Amino acid sequence: MDKNISFKLRYWRQNGPKDKGHFDEREMKDIPGDTSFLEMLDILNEELVSEGKEPFVFDHDCREGICGMCSLYINGTPHGKTERGATTCQLYMRKFKDGDTITVEPWRSAGFPVIKDCMVDRTAFDKIIQAGGYVTARTGQPQDANAILIPKQDADEAMDCASCIGCGACVAACKNGSAMLFVSSKVSQLALLPQGRPEAARRAKAMVAKMDELGFGNCTNTRACEAVCPKCESIANIARLNREFIAAKLND
Amino acid sequence: MWLCNSSIGRKVVMSVTGLALILFLTFHGSMNLVALFSKEGYNMICEFLGANWYAVAATLALAGLAVLHILYAFWLTLQNYRARGKDRYAVTDTPKKVEWASQNMLALGVVIVLGLALHLFNFWYNMMFAELIHQPMMGGIHAADGYGYIAQTFSNPVYVVLYVIWLLALWFHLTHGFWSAIQTLGWNGKVWFNRWHIISVVYSTVLVLMFLVVVAKFALCGAC
Known part of the structure; x- marks a missing residue:
């Protein structure tokens, strides 16, 4: 006690x-x-x-x-x-x-x-997810576990990214009011899996565009977000989002 | 155009221009080292990089890169300031892993620009600019005598102190800027993060020491 x-x-x-x-x-x-x-x-x-x-x-x-x-x-x-x-x-x-x-x-x-008081409106995160944070195909019934082979490392990494609960602590800690850790985690959880690959480019572009439109700031890699994230999301996700986004834009 | 109207695009411009400027500093620092052991050798480089068309074109391109980097820095900072909202926290407790430099890049950049202005006044104005306006003796020493200008500048302790402050600000700016540029371009991950971080610190330290050693040599023993 x-x-x-x-x-x-x-x-x-x-x-x-x-x-x-x-x-x-x-x-x-x-x-x-x-x-x-x-x-x-x-x-x-x-x-x-x-x-x-x-x-x-x-x-x-x-x-x-x-x-x-x-x-x-x-x-x-x-x-x-x-x-x-x-x-x-x-x-x-x-x-x-x-x-x-x-x-x-x-x-x-x-x-x-x-x-x-201390209640804030975080629907901006919902809007970012609505912009592309999903797979459009109907997934139907759960498939046989071995139907699509996914390396354990990738599955674990995708699960870590998916553990982001969208609380917004990353934005709160960032001196730039940037939502990059949230957006990158949500892009990564799908980009790492074969089911998410076909729409990866469209997803990265749409979610970043929505994030910018909603007035979140530009990431300057201070790592404050990573330090306070309750789910220990890594800024490696931000590097992955940057990769996805730049590749998508260069392929346009 | 995504390099203007998307947050990642704007950061890509900062990264590419920043890395190009680091590359320029590497060339500049390497050339400076020649002044440590050969007056003739150094002045040969100065003559090669005088008012020749290729040197002038490269200077203009370099100025363009620097201007782009600085303009985007102010643009991004203004947007980030707005994104922070009108209310500021009453209490803040910055996490340990957040480096001081990463939170003060614009302030460090301003110090670097001021140092650059002094540097252009000390050297470029009396050398390339003097040759361009056909007054090679404008600074009191011949425009192609870079060695003479180094000796003259660093015989003044005020300039020595100002250049050391300038180079220190540059060191802080680069220790964050280097790996941050790589991160923005997406060449990073959990394994490579620590590697890039160490490469950034080591590269920035070696680079700044290349400049500092020339300042120190001429400050301590002049043209000896």
């Missing part, structure tokens, strides 16, 4: 994308160390509701690190200083010290306008 801690919480309040926004502060008392960060925010909201105040709005869903809905920028790091490969919901209060000040902010990027 971890000991209880008390700390000052600074959390961002903003009434919609056009509102200026500000920080609210609250002293949180005796929070058990094995409380998850989102449970701590539930405690905050219970206190706010009991005082007749408006609850703090933040995104969350599965709370087991797989859905990609959490999106909090905690003490200067997307998802906070979790164990490598974890999202905000897997961050526990034992990671903080008694007397700390914890600052909670939304993802800040032109591509992700604030809906309210």
Whole structure:
């Protein structure tokens, strides 16, 4: 059982994308160390509701690190200083010290306008996927495992790319507001497999065009995205996307 | 045109021009080394690269590359600034693996351009430009006497300090720029990342040392 801690919480309040926004502060008392960060925010909201105040709005869903809905920028790091490969919901209060000040902010990027407080609109990612992040052929029933032979290494690599949950931490961490790690992972998960090859060129061009249209920035290879990705996506994916895109354009 | 209206295309222009400029620096640095052991040899190179048509054409092409690289840098930075949104984070904690140079490429680039302006004033203006306007003695020394201009410039400690700062900024710029250009062109992967990274640091270090050693030699013992 971890000991209880008390700390000052600074959390961002903003009434919609056009509102200026500000920080609210609250002293949180005796929070058990094995409380998850989102449970701590539930405690905050219970206190706010009991005082007749408006609850703090933040995104969350599965709370087991797989859905990609959490999106909090905690003490200067997307998802906070979790164990490598974890999202905000897997961050526990034992990671903080008694007397700390914890600052909670939304993802800040032109591509992700604030809906309210720390909830941001990430439909831009859905639009990028809709632009080409799929295979158009009907796949039908699952085929026999050996019908299309795929080297184990490629299958593993494609699976690693597919593990991107589209949380947007890459965009939040990038000083350029670039979505390249997300887009490259989604292009790679199909480009690495024979089923994805026939449409690889069209897919890379369409998804990059949509990404640019939605106002995401240009990648300058700072590697901040890779450092904070809760699913440990590699910038090798970005190199692969660059390859796919340049080859597609040269073949036009 | 995808080299203008797509993010990867714009980065490709930055990469190709950047790599071409690194290639130029390699030639330039190699020629400078001649000044360490032969005044006649160095001045022969200066004469070869004087106001001849091929040298002027190459200079114009080089200037074009540099201008393209600089214009795209400002263009990309402006777009990236906008993409970041109007609100900035109150608290930021940059991850350890993010190199300082990678976040300050434009600032380093500005220092390099200022250094370049000084360098063109010290050398190109008195050498190629002086020959082009048929005033070979404009700088006080004959336009083809590059060795004399090196000795004259680095006898002034202010220039020595400015050139060292300039070369240091260049080193930082190249340690990120080299592998970043390769990454943008797609010649990278999980295995090659560390290799390109080391190649970048080693190549940039050797390149900058090639320039620094000439500055040091003439600063410490002049034309001896």
